[in-house]
Amino acid sequence: MQEAWAMLARLEGMKVLVAKLLWRSGLRLMKAFRLRVHDLDRNRQTVARISEELGIHVITLYKWRKTWRLQGAMVPASEKDLEGWSAADKFKVVLETAGLNATELSAYCQERGLFFEQVSRWRQTAQDAYQKPVLTLKEQKELERLSAQDQRKIKALKKELQRKEKALAKAAALLVLRKKWEAFCSEDEEG
Numbered sequence: 001m002q003e004a005w006a007m008l009a010r011l012e013g014m015k016v017l018v019a020k021l022l023w024r025s026g027l028r029l030m031k032a033f034r035l036r037v038h039d040l041d042r043n044r045q046t047v048a049r050i051s052e053e054l055g056i057h058v059i060t061l062y063k064w065r066k067t068w069r070l071q072g073a074m075v076p077a078s079e080k081d082l083e084g085w086s087a088a089d090k091f092k093v094v095l096e097t098a099g100l101n102a103t104e105l106s107a108y109c110q111e112r113g114l115f116f117e118q119v120s121r122w123r124q125t126a127q128d129a130y131q132k133p134v135l136t137l138k139e140q141k142e143l144e145r146l147s148a149q150d151q152r153k154i155k156a157l158k159k160e161l162q163r164k165e166k167a168l169a170k171a172a173a174l175l176v177l178r179k180k181w182e183a184f185c186s187e188d189e190e191g
Contacts (some may be wrong), residue, residue: 005027090122090126091122091126093112093114093119094119094123096124097119097123105119
């Protein structure tokens, strides 16, 4: 036991935290890494940076992130976009925060690595979506009929355009042949 404490005393920074977690809680190394990576992901670091910092392959980190998403954890779908959350995750956050006051909402956001403004925008988007009028079945059928009619017109116009392009190409070819013929005939008369 003294050997373990002596080894822990030699470590610095984040390594001390991970080693103490492993030692005191009986966690396995990979479990500790997963916890640390999940924590880092909430701090908005890119997967590449986390990989570089912890020495874990990028593909492994992506697999862990996918696993967390499947387990219901809310993590961004994309590291390039802070708003890269799926619609289902956004809706889940809106539902979970519906009854929270400002203080509770701030704590919720801090715990999950979100921003108060993000959640406010997601709430507003959900409210705006609810206020949009829903089409009746009759209106939807009419819209589908008009769309099909427009598609038929587009197809007919494309066909007519192809026909005219072919005719124009033929006319251009005939003009070139005519000029060549005239040039050929004028050479015969001169020569």
